[in-house]
Amino acid sequence: MKVGPGILNPFGTVHAGALIWLADVAATTLALGDTRLGPGGAGFPLAIDLHAVLLGNLREGEVIAEARFVRQGKRVSVVRTRVTSDDGRLLLELTSSHIPST
Numbered sequence: 001m002k003v004g005p006g007i008l009n010p011f012g013t014v015h016a017g018a019l020i021w022l023a024d025v026a027a028t029t030l031a032l033g034d035t036r037l038g039p040g041g042a043g044f045p046l047a048i049d050l051h052a053v054l055l056g057n058l059r060e061g062e063v064i065a066e067a068r069f070v071r072q073g074k075r076v077s078v079v080r081t082r083v084t085s086d087d088g089r090l091l092l093e094l095t096s097s098h099i100p101s102t
Helices: 016-032
Strands: 045-054 063-072 077-085 090-100
Touching: 016 045, 016 063, 016 077, 016 090
Parallel strands: none
Antiparallel strands: 045 090, 063 077, 077 090
């Protein structure tokens, strides 16, 4: 995600919500995998818990999210997502739990 005016807070750094949003999108994409969604989006992986630790920030450049399974289950999956700057500095670590919607 490119850093730009639309995601900056009043202090000129990336808004925490933007970092969490990016991590959530990466985690949900991983949890979704190759699942075929049913009518009304049945099977879409709903986040039921998010735990975010904000460790840094930046004013320019790009942020990168990488999600990996901690546990991939049929009913509950747990994902850990790291958000880093384009120079590799850790900005956010998010752990999320997902269940398939019905």
